[in-house]
Amino acid sequence: MNLAVIGTGYVGLVAGTCFAESGNDVICVDIDKTKISALVKGRVPFYEPGLEELVRKNLEEQRLFFTTDLEEAVHKSTIIFIAVGTPQGEDGKANTEQVLKTAKSISRVMNGARTIVTKSTVPVGTAGEIRRVMTATTPHPVAVISNPEFLKEGAAVEDFMKPDRVVLGGDDSQAIEMLKELYEPFVRTGNPILVMDTASAEMSKYASNAMLATKISFINEVSGLCEKVGADVGQVRRVIGLDRRIGPHFIFPGVGYGGSCFPKDIRAAIAMGDEEITMPLLRAVEQVNDHQKLILVEKVRGHFGSDLTGRTFAVWGLSFKPRTDDMREAPSVVVIEDLLIGGARVQAYDPEAMAEAKKIFGDRIRYANRNYEALQGADALLIITDWNEFRRPNFQRIKEFLKSPVVIDGRNLYDPAEMRRMGFTYYSIGRKNG
Ligand SMILES: NC(=O)c1ccc[n+]([C@@H]2O[C@H](COP(=O)([O-])OP(=O)(O)OC[C@H]3O[C@@H](n4cnc5c(N)ncnc54)[C@H](O)[C@@H]3O)[C@@H](O)[C@H]2O)c1
Incomplete structure (x- = not known):
């Protein structure tokens, strides 16, 4: 054709x-x-x-x-x-x-x-x-x-x-x-x-993205509750995921959804309802997500105090998810802007999104050529995107490069007990602190 x-x-x-x-x-x-x-x-x-x-x-x-x-x-x-x-x-x-x-x-x-x-x-x-x-x-x-x-x-x-x-x-x-x-x-x-019919076809795309975003906000809200009551969201996720009515996919806690589709499509679906169908569920999905994007900086402030002047933070992962360089509505942008407002310096690394990041942050942050380079002299490492290469790093090197062994992990990549054993102060999402 x-x-x-x-x-x-x-x-x-x-x-x-x-x-x-x-x-x-x-x-x-x-x-x-x-x-x-x-x-x-x-x-x-x-x-x-x-x-x-x-x-x-x-x-x-x-x-x-x-x-x-x-x-x-x-x-x-x-x-x-x-x-x-x-x-x-x-x-x-x-x-x-x-x-x-x-x-x-x-x-x-x-x-x-x-x-x-x-x-x-x-x-x-x-x-x-x-x-x-x-x-x-x-x-x-x-x-x-x-x-x-x-x-x-x-x-x-x-x-x-x-x-x-x-x-x-x-x-x-x-x-x-x-x-x-x-x-x-x-x-x-x-x-x-x-x-x-065309209306159902057009609607099905919004309904699909709305459901996926709802799953993310749902597990993120549950992870907040887990932290408060002392449960482990990883265990909880496995239990609910084995229920065939729920399924194991797309219920990983993290730093919130971003990208070029979910945020704008959820807002568009809400707007389609106008004043008649107020879409309370999707509004809540968005509200939970907005809060989730701030979770890492809340943890940073919980550890270092509210004044971040003079602190330096290493950030691993800038794209809104792995295997893309897309940074549209990426949680990393919210996190980094918040750190900069707090007076901190940021040293960032991403396997693919460095050029995109430069368009957004210019010379307001430092860019590392390799993941370990970002750690040099930093007070803590923040993990925002779960690229494969961050899953099994050399923890000894992380400790050597960081000023203090603090890891704040937005993707639950590591085992809290193991991190504690290696001498890290480790924060993750919906699990007990290391
Ligand atoms: N990115 C995704 O993962 C994804 C997935 C499913 C659906 N969508 C939807 O698909 C659409 C496109 O998304 P995208 O991410 O590919 O966007 P994009 O911004 O990457 O690409 C859009 C392209 O259209 C070009 N363009 C704009 N006006 C034009 C014109 N008059 N003539 C010719 N080219 C023109 C732009 O220059 C740009 O290259 C959006 O509606 C998006 O919601 C995106």
């Missing part, structure tokens, strides 16, 4: 590349010239495991093309995916300006019937708005299908290649059949393609 994907960010680039990998001819379009000129040379402008190799392979095979020329892409494609951003707008609502602008630009250059597929996460009703905007501009037939994307950054290629399910919302049977055919190679193991 001949496809175009508009927007070559995390979602558009992964989708376009994976569609090319299954044999389609794909033209990826972006307005960002720097991004496109890097991609033309096979360079992916962000970190996503396995993606760059796949982009290069499909560029070489001449199935994948990058351009800023929307008209060319529209003329050469029958199916056009919209994967541009839907950032948080006023009152928490999702801002669909980029999506509608893209739809209008497509309709201006259309020279025949096209199927438009929304991959961006959009509020219920957006498919209808796209159709209205486009039919007002072009005489050619337009089918609009909602196809929300569920991939996770850090495992995006695998998620796209083997989705748990594919959701198609729309009532144009010809377009639905074409998309089913397109997705067929990705669901060979029997995972379903679910066809529904």
Whole structure:
């Protein structure tokens, strides 16, 4: 099939590349010239495991093309995916300006019937708005299908290649059949393609992210209670996770959720309810999360006192989760800003997100080239992101480099008893202090 994907960010680039990998001819379009000129040379402008190799392979095979020329892409494609951003707008609502602008630009250059597929996460009703905007501009037939994307950054290629399910919302049977055919190679193991109306498809993405965020805030709230009453959230988590109605996934306590999706999608879901459906549960999910992002600094102040002037803290992990360099709404930003306000100095290390961190903090913090380098002369180590390389460090070296052996772990990576035995003062989430 001949496809175009508009927007070559995390979602558009992964989708376009994976569609090319299954044999389609794909033209990826972006307005960002720097991004496109890097991609033309096979360079992916962000970190996503396995993606760059796949982009290069499909560029070489001449199935994948990058351009800023929307008209060319529209003329050469029958199916056009919209994967541009839907950032948080006023009152928490999702801002669909980029999506509608893209739809209008497509309709201006259309020279025949096209199927438009929304991959961006959009509020219920957006498919209808796209159709209205486009039919007002072009005489050619337009089918609009909602196809929300569920991939996770850090495992995006695998998620796209083997989705748990594919959701198609729309009532144009010809377009639905074409998309089913397109997705067929990705669901060979029997995972379903679910066809529904556009409102349910659009809603399902918000409901999915809302449930995942709820699980995180739930276990974080439980971890606070565990600390207060002297229970161990690790044990509690295992018990509840073995209940098949609950399941073991996504109930790890930590420093709160971040990233480009959960925070904005939860706010957008709340905003969709307007004044009629006030969404008390999701408001609480957000409130718990806002508090959780401050938990590490509360522990820092509990240990060192409220005045942090002259103190230096090492931070391991800056991206909002491992295997990505994405720092949008990352808990690390809240933690570091709070430490800086308190008068402390910060020395940070992340395996992939250093360039992103420099854009946010500039010269307000120090950047280490290696994880141990960040520890030199620091009063304590704070662990914010659970990158694999932080799981089994050389504790002797940590002790040698730190001014005092204090570790404040936001991801419960280590055993409290073992840490105590090695001479550390160890704080973690929802467990007794070491
Ligand atoms: N990142 C994720 O993990 C994820 C997962 C599922 C769904 N989503 C949703 O997918 C959408 C895209 O997210 P993302 O993280 O890929 O965003 P992103 O910011 O990484 O990428 C968006 C891209 O669109 C480009 N763009 C904007 N306007 C354009 C236009 N008029 N024409 C061409 N290109 C244009 C931008 O330059 C940018 O490269 C959002 O709605 C998001 O909520 C994201």
